[in-house]
Amino acid sequence: xxxxxxxxxxxxxxxxxxxxxxxxxxxxxxxxxxxxxxxxxxxxxxxxxxxxxxxxxxxxxxxxxxxxxxxxxxxxxxxxxxxxxxxxxxxxxxxxxxxxxxxxxxxxxxxxxxxxxxxxxxxxxxxxxxxxxxxxxxxxxxxxxxxxxxxxxxxxxxxxxxxxxxxxxxxxxxxxxxxxxxxxxxxxxxxxxxxxxxxxxxxxxxxxxxxxxxxxxxxxxxxxxxxxxxxxxxxxxxxxxxxxxxxxxxxxxxxxxxxxxxxxxxxxxxxxxxxxxx
Amino acid sequence: xxxxxxxxxxxxxxxxxxxxxxxxxxxxxxxxxxxxxxxxxxxxxxxxxxxxxxxxxxxxxxxxxxxxxxxxxxxxxxxxxxxxxxxxxxxxxxxxxxxxxxxxxxxxxxxxxxxxxxxxxxxxxxxxxxxxxxxxxxxxxxxxxxxxxxxxxxxxxxxxxxxxxxxxxxxxxxxxxxxxxxxxxxxxxxxxxxxxxxxxxxxxxxxxxxxxxxxxxxxxxxxxxxxxxxxxxxxxxxxxxxxxxxxxxxxxxxxxxxx
Amino acid sequence: xxxxxxxxxxxxxxxxxxxxxxxxxxxxxxxxxxxxxxxxxxxxxxxxxxxxxxxxxxxxxxxxxxxxxxxxxxxxxxxxxxxxxxxxxxxxxxxxxxxxxxxxxxxxxxxxxxxxxxxxxxxxxxxxxxxxxxxxxxxxxxxxxxxxxxxxxxxxxxxxxxxxxxxxxxxxxxxxxxxxxxxxxxxxxxxxxxxxxxxxxxxxxxxxxxxxxxxxxxxxxxxxxxxxxxxxxxxxxxxxxxxxxxxxxxxxxxxxxxxxxxxxxxxxxxxxxxxxxxxxxxx
Numbered sequence: 001x002x003x004x005x006x007x008x009x010x011x012x013x014x015x016x017x018x019x020x021x022x023x024x025x026x027x028x029x030x031x032x033x034x035x036x037x038x039x040x041x042x043x044x045x046x047x048x049x050x051x052x053x054x055x056x057x058x059x060x061x062x063x064x065x066x067x068x069x070x071x072x073x074x075x076x077x078x079x080x081x082x083x084x085x086x087x088x089x090x091x092x093x094x095x096x097x098x099x100x101x102x103x104x105x106x107x108x109x110x111x112x113x114x115x116x117x118x119x120x121x122x123x124x125x126x127x128x129x130x131x132x133x134x135x136x137x138x139x140x141x142x143x144x145x146x147x148x149x150x151x152x153x154x155x156x157x158x159x160x161x162x163x164x165x166x167x168x169x170x171x172x173x174x175x176x177x178x179x180x181x182x183x184x185x186x187x188x189x190x191x192x193x194x195x196x197x198x199x200x201x202x203x204x205x206x207x208x209x210x211x212x213x214x215x216x217x218x219x220x221x222x223x224x225x226x227x228x229x230x231x232x233x234x235x236x237x238x239x240x241x242x243x244x245x246x247x248x249x250x251x252x253x254x255x256x257x258x259x260x261x262x263x264x265x266x267x268x269x270x271x272x273x274x275x276x277x278x
Numbered sequence: 279x280x281x282x283x284x285x286x287x288x289x290x291x292x293x294x295x296x297x298x299x300x301x302x303x304x305x306x307x308x309x310x311x312x313x314x315x316x317x318x319x320x321x322x323x324x325x326x327x328x329x330x331x332x333x334x335x336x337x338x339x340x341x342x343x344x345x346x347x348x349x350x351x352x353x354x355x356x357x358x359x360x361x362x363x364x365x366x367x368x369x370x371x372x373x374x375x376x377x378x379x380x381x382x383x384x385x386x387x388x389x390x391x392x393x394x395x396x397x398x399x400x401x402x403x404x405x406x407x408x409x410x411x412x413x414x415x416x417x418x419x420x421x422x423x424x425x426x427x428x429x430x431x432x433x434x435x436x437x438x439x440x441x442x443x444x445x446x447x448x449x450x451x452x453x454x455x456x457x458x459x460x461x462x463x464x465x466x467x468x469x470x471x472x473x474x475x476x477x478x479x480x481x482x483x484x485x486x487x488x489x490x491x492x493x494x495x496x497x498x499x500x501x502x503x504x505x506x507x508x509x510x511x512x513x514x515x516x517x518x519x520x521x522x523x524x525x526x527x528x529x530x531x532x533x534x535x536x537x
Numbered sequence: 538x539x540x541x542x543x544x545x546x547x548x549x550x551x552x553x554x555x556x557x558x559x560x561x562x563x564x565x566x567x568x569x570x571x572x573x574x575x576x577x578x579x580x581x582x583x584x585x586x587x588x589x590x591x592x593x594x595x596x597x598x599x600x601x602x603x604x605x606x607x608x609x610x611x612x613x614x615x616x617x618x619x620x621x622x623x624x625x626x627x628x629x630x631x632x633x634x635x636x637x638x639x640x641x642x643x644x645x646x647x648x649x650x651x652x653x654x655x656x657x658x659x660x661x662x663x664x665x666x667x668x669x670x671x672x673x674x675x676x677x678x679x680x681x682x683x684x685x686x687x688x689x690x691x692x693x694x695x696x697x698x699x700x701x702x703x704x705x706x707x708x709x710x711x712x713x714x715x716x717x718x719x720x721x722x723x724x725x726x727x728x729x730x731x732x733x734x735x736x737x738x739x740x741x742x743x744x745x746x747x748x749x750x751x752x753x754x755x756x757x758x759x760x761x762x763x764x765x766x767x768x769x770x771x772x773x774x775x776x777x778x779x780x781x782x783x784x785x786x787x788x789x790x791x792x793x794x795x796x797x798x799x800x801x802x803x804x805x806x807x808x809x810x811x812x813x814x815x816x817x818x819x820x
Binding site for chain 1: 553593596616617622625626628629630632634643649688
Binding site: 045056057060061064065067068177181223225226227228229230233253256257260261264265267268271272275 | 285288289290292293294296297298299300303304340341342343
């Protein structure tokens with residue numbers, strides 16, 4: 001019998017089945033409807049806006065929906081799709097074929113990323129459309145506002161959407177790593193959300209490690225800031241006006257940062273899952 | 279070591295090495311961001327706002343909406359003249375979303391003016407009679423407002439309206455004309471500064487008796503003023519120049535010639 | 538016995554550890570087995586005797602604590618060992634939204650089949666398990682028996698030399714049992730090696746060339762089902778005969794663990810009277 005090389009075709013096959021399954025999950029439909037509803041309803045919330053321009057407020061609101069519901073979708077879908085295979089024992093049938101466990105893990109993450117991509121693209125495009133429509137209305141009503149109304153650059157909106165998508169990629173790989181250790185889907189989901197929180201508090205950990213006098217706290221905070229990816233780097237929505245100024249180089253750095261974390265977390269998930277007893 | 283232990287060790291080591299390797303990549307990512315959105319700048323305000331039930335705002339999602347709801351709380355506490363509650367909610371609002379200047383500017387005014395009035399109104403009749411107590415309260419609130427504005431400048435460096443607000447507090451509450459003059463000047467030297475900041479700098483110099491400095495300053499700024507912009511008030515500045523030339527007895531040949 | 542065995546286990550042991558203290562429970566204990574090519578081998582034993590654990594180790598799904606296992610001479614932990622293996626797990630579940638045909642094709646593609654060969658094999662195995670009419674339906678609408686049959690189809694789609702069927706007749710009605718029995722016999726006729734994992738002795742006695750009985754992870758009996766064994770009319774044993782059989786087993790190191798009445802006559806009566814094509818496709 002000849003050796004069976006790693007096959008991207010098998011990864012693709014598993015990813016396709018995973019994506020089809022994910023697209024049929026209720027959680028996907030629910031978060032998509034909620035996020036799109038909030039983007040469409042952002043205009044109605046402008047009464048609560050006291051500090052920013054109307055278009056900026058709508059953009060922030062839309063990206064808020066993308067952040068919250070995208071995170072929920074990524075964590076829940078990753079955990080459910082992984083444990084669904086183990087609990088229903090479809091993983092046994094699949095891994096009893098000449099399939100590498102690495103192919104299984106990459107297929108799973110590929111399937112999750114497919115639905116996350118659809119989610120990010122739909123929400124971002126809807127936001128773009130909503131902003132364009134409101135911009136045209138504002139320009140017609142108040143021609144003197146033309147300068148500020150043109151302030152939101154469509155490319156910047158897309159760049160912020162891409163940054164969110166990159167963050168969800170890292171989050172999916174992180175959740176899969178947790179799932180490779182976890183015994184239940186619920187545990188993976190809970191720990192996934194805790195990790196999301198920690199990754200957002202990255203700057204706080206750095207500050208604590210630099211300022212505290214306690215060697216214990218400094219050590220713990222230093223470890224946290226070293227081990228976990230910094231999700232604040234992906235949150236460009238607040239500084240959307242300066243995304244254009246940051247330029248392509250910055251976005252490429254962000255892609256590289258996300259790509260490297262995605263690869264490392266994915267590899268560690270494969271390593272952990274390789275020895276997992278099914 | 280069993281496999282479980284080894285697995286943890288490998289994962290933590292792998293992530294630690296990745297974190298160390300990617301520091302060089304992540305650091306420049308923040309350089310292009312405005313200070314109000316730099317996580318490293320915001321870390322301290324994050325720390326102050328932790329545990330106050332505003333996690334959703336801090337973690338990015340709906341940050342502006344959460345801040346706006348907190349601003350409504352500020353208004354509610356302001357109406358009740360609740361000094362502690364207003365200040366606490368002001369700090370929470372800017373911790374969640376330090377971007378809107380309106381939060382900082384209105385916050386400074388509430389601290390410097392409204393809170394002073396609340397504290398004075400709360401004094402007993404005997405205390406109220408004492409001028410020194412009133413001045414002390416006014417100065418305390420003014421210094422608090424200046425500290426608030428310094429915090430605002432960490433997030434919005436080089437913003438003229440913040441420096442003008444600082445000058446206003448120094449002038450109206452601390453009655454420190456020299457400091458206010460300096461603040462108006464630093465505001466005027468920034469790009470996008472309103473024209474009146476430069477005029478107020480000259481006016482305060484004149485009030486301080488430093489007429490020569492005021493004259494030099496107005497000579498310097500007048501050529502840059504657009505003649506057809508009412509806000510620039512080029513005519514008014516020229517009139518001030520003429521007044522100062524008379525006060526300073528400038529010989530006709532050395533007087534400013536507006537071309 | 539010469540040549541390469543389909544499965545060869547040597548001193549195979551599996552401990553599971555539980556809890557924070559890592560308390561060990563031994564599921565399989567020093568199991569040595571050799572399953573020859575072309576046999577139908579019955580791996581028998583009560584629930585929890587270690588049958589499924591043994592199979593999972595053979596498939597590389599579990600790592601053995603001690604010992605080794607080879608499939609056609611290749612260590613079972615290697616992916617290439619599974620090229621020649623088809624596996625039907627106990628109570629199988631499949632992706633419910635795929636049709637029967639899509640499901641079998643998916644597993645076929647995973648095994649490297651493509652194009653015309655894939656189409657031909659999918660058609661062949663679906664016809665082989667009698668699911669042509671229901672092949673276009675979503676698997677989620679299948680009955681238990683149909684799931685077992687589609688499970689067998691996916692196991693053999695790549696024409697493996699070794700087919701491992703874990704409790705293939707569990708929860709199936711007598712008609713389904715008869716169909717799966719016929720299918721196994723067809724596979725044997727085509728020279729396949731079949732490992733049948735079961736705890737119902739009567740279901741496998743007619744099929745197997747050789748059996749191994751496991752109890753609490755240990756191999757209790759391994760032997761051919763020759764004439765001496767099969768001549769016993771188990772259903773007609775009197776209490777006297779049971780005592781005699783027990784003494785005979787004990788003399789050879791075996792243990793009689795269960796005694797029960799097998800309703801073979803009812804089964805013989807039932808099977809021919811139920812139409813074989815009872816599971817018809819929905820409109």
